[in-house]
Amino acid sequence: MSEVSALMGAVAEGRTRVEEAGLAGMITLRGDLASAKLIAAVTGLAGVEMPGQREIKAGDDKAVAWMSRDELLIMVPHEEAEAAVAMLSTALAGEHATVANVSDARALFRVDGPHAREAIAKLAPADLHPDSFGPGEMRRTRMAQVPAAIWQSGDDQFSVICFRSVAQYVFDLLALSAKDGSEVGYF
């Protein structure tokens, strides 16, 4: 069968480029983030340290982001998500923890270019000044009218996650905000 992401890799070209990054494995894990068993399962799976509040720890192809006091978002390659869910569920048997595959409930975007930060700051009511928001931090916020999460994934690159059903809306928003000629020159 064919698996497709919401926008099948749509791209808006420009000095700052917006791209739907295709399918990504994403797992919601709710539980006691201080539990040794949970920490061992998560760090063992992702090969990164546990993130602190508002942090994201990223490895080569996996990452773990702090979502709330009792929730993590674990990112793995899409084809590994089911196995990762099974592995975590087994490892956390007996704990009050919930593991859910949410890979297909989401869309992932990369905004890349000199004005990527600004393009996002037109939509998200978060302090995106480089002194306040740099690599290693993930912000749960909104993009205009829908929920989103943002992190800096490269020198000039930001990643944005939103719900799959509003992928087109978020893509259109980002493409519009990143449009050449609308640079703010603030950051």
Place this chain on the structure above:
Amino acid sequence: MSTRLSSGGRLIDRSAARDFTFNGKRLTGYAGDTLASALLANGQTLMGRSFKYHRPRGVVASGAEEPNALMGIGKGSRFEPNQRATTTELFDGLEAESQNHWPSLEFDVGAVNNSLYKFFPAGFYYKTFMFPRPAWKHLFEPIVRHSAGLGKAPKDRDADRYEHFYAFVDVMIVGGGIAGLQAALTAGATGARVLLVEQTAHWGGRAPVDGVEIDGQPADQWIKNALQTLEGMDNVRVRSRTMASGVYDHGYVLAYERLTDHAPEMDGPRHRLWRIRAKQVITATGALERPLSFAGNDIPGVMLASAVRDYVVNWGVSPGDRTVVVTNNDDAYRTALALHGAGLAVPAIVDARATVTGDLAEAARAAGIRVLTGTGIASVKGKKAVTGVTLCAQAGEGAVTEEIACEAVAMSGGWSPVVHLWSHCGGKLTWDAEQACFRPDHDRAPTSHDGKPFVTAAGAADGVLGSADALASGSNAAVAVAQALGLSATASAPSANDPHETPLEPVWIMPQGAGPAKRMKMWLDYQNDVKVSDVRLAAQEGYESVEHTKRYTTLGMATDQGKLSNINGLATLASALNDEIPNVGTTTFRPPYTPISMGAIAGEARGDVFQPLRRTPMHAWHEEQGAYMEPVGHWRRPYCYPKAGETHEQAVHREVLATRNSLGLLDASTLGKIIVKGPDAGRFMDMLYTNMMSTLKPGKCRYGLMCNENGFLMDDGVVARIDEDTFLVHTTSGGAEHTHAHMEDWLQCEWWDWKVHTVNVTEQYAQVAVVGPNARKLLEKLGTDMDLSAEALPFMGWAEGKIGGFNTRVFRISFSGELSFEIAVPASQGRAFWDALHAAGAEWNATAYGTEALHIMRAEKGFIMIGDETDGTVIPQDLGLGWAISKKKEDYLGKRAQERSHMTDPTRWKLVGLETVDGSVIPDGSYAVASGTNANGQGNTQGRITSTYHSPTLGKGIAMGLVLNGPDRMGEVIEFNKVDGTTVPAKIVNPVFYDPDGEKQNV
């Protein structure tokens, strides 16, 4: 007549001509001109007509406070009304038209109101048009609406785009005059994140025009250096053409950046609304000059003294060959000197004060200008333009002592600090008797979440009018703010030259003994045509509060919000009430400081991104099939799939019959899906639902009702038990988010010690309802590793396995009454699965059906729909759903509420089925009529329709409704009203019209 001077004009570039039109007339100005300066340079002093009397009006100011020169700018999709000519930068091809006149600016029929002024005093609305009552709607209002009002609303869709920008700063400084610049220099040196905004295109405020020298060099030079320093600081950002429009709670500031208004050919957004969080705000917003109230002070050619100076110095424009300056303070002498320096005549400086000895006055005298002290203007001569003034003793009643011919009058009644931003968030004012102005009361500043001040005023905005003091004030404000932020800062300000000045003397009316005839010609509020006589009348009629007077007279309303009239108006009111000005107080200052565009407020939210539309993984397929879509929450769902030549109704009927007779496919992906998991999940589910959920066995499904704490039905759906600890809750399509929020609310706020997690996985799955007698055959044809037989997977069971190679979860649930499998697959495979079902289902005429077919089929089965049978006032007991309410449970959300007397009232209308006697369809929203009338003389009712359809299955109209004692009246015929006034008879029947024993779904 006004004209361009042969030299001068610090802001214009005489080598760059700019062509524009005014009321269709082709004119030329220069780059750097405002529309107002360019019009004056072309001799166009008449710029508009007033709101009420249609009096001819010319420009009176040179900046944001302009009340008169409002223009419609642009055309078609770029037309915008009520733009101030003084803040509109000239560009090539600008098209401007004046407003509020008919048929033309020069000859305006509405000006007849001017002769009828006796019939239009303050409050004339309330007095004149009271009787006869119907005349207001049919006669008076249409006439008033036609003759009043300013610009016309644009007719075309706005061609430009707009955006927002969020910024977070330590210090926001508003105003790029010398105080604001100095504040930015001091604050910038602390390393704090600073944003400095200036509403105009130019920095430095009035200092360069007023000939200020800073640190021994011309202000212009110091400003240039200051800007350069600021631009070199990595922690400081400066933005011109950016107006801070409002200060709100907790340091939230809105700023309005005009990016392309001055150059519409530029790419990019037209306006940008900055949404700023500032820890501290410094308002260095300057001060506005006040007019003087003398007879004829609204005749074109009468301007603020500062504006006259601006036109001469900034734009090289002469207001007329001869300008009489009238004042109560020394500042206006600068205007006389500027005019004199430009080679223009100043026949006299008319000063209301008895003696004037300041440096500026001496300079004027030395330049040979006549200074007439203790003198006022008795009246201004002229109609559409000033032709002269008559003078009188300020102390007298207006007996003319002299007449002077002139083309312009430059007036100054003193300066009012711009306290708007200080006041927006609760900053209080104090009356400064010496300068006759309200200025910020430092002891009562706006406070933030911590109870500490977060706004500091600086410079003229703080009532500090001298240059040297303003610079020090800017620096001191920055130091105070830095301290509040825990940073160390050093106050340092350059020196500046300030002449010795004679103190101002307040003059609220000129001459002080002016009688009624003169007061009727003294304008306080130009835009709204409010005169001294109107305010006095209001006071006489008992409007003692300034807020009441404002509304009664319209003083300070409309686009300028009383920037010029406020203080003069309330001083006039105070005098009429024989009270002190501070006791009368001011009206409330509200954002925005000057009007901002609707486009800027909307930001990006227009066109495709006006609102998020939620799309299922099969959305593209629906569009390809030409589905007619309807909104369900933010989702777009197919209502039906009309084929060529089919009406929607025909399509819906075809879809219903195809499903009932063979095979239908529904995109049910929008169905809410929430995982509820944990050791306390069963207990939690028992509280959420009215029935018992904890007894549900893994592998099984159960229908449940969810009520809010007031007992009203809020959502329904099927719950599947996944394992001992885990439930999967299905919600209505529109209800997933608020049901999830409802769960989290109870878990986080009330039952925080219960071990339950919820995860909203609605969008993880695409879901398809495979419905109809051939449903099972289709799934078996695709190939499956599950036993889908009625025995192995009975009605209300679920199973997990592969179908056609897809990983699926299959629920044997039915909202149609047919054999039905609802199948969930990962969303990324949804489209492929949907396509596979259609391909394999072709032999059974697999038919995609939409929401309307879904509605009809569920109504045929008597299934309720949240939002049709419920409306927030309906409890499950009203709907005959007592069977789904557990009697065994001690509690569930809504239980106690449902025991209240009104909820147990036996006369509550109850759900029944309704069948028209003639087979027709009862209109939606129809009421069942009862005999007699109620206390309001309206016909009594005994029920209402909640759902009504033509049933293609049964070939007749069917409906559900809530009817008084309905379930006890089976077989009775009652009448339902129709829009045409007639009624339609309908029989009360069981709401289950189709297959009441469930034989079709249970196979």
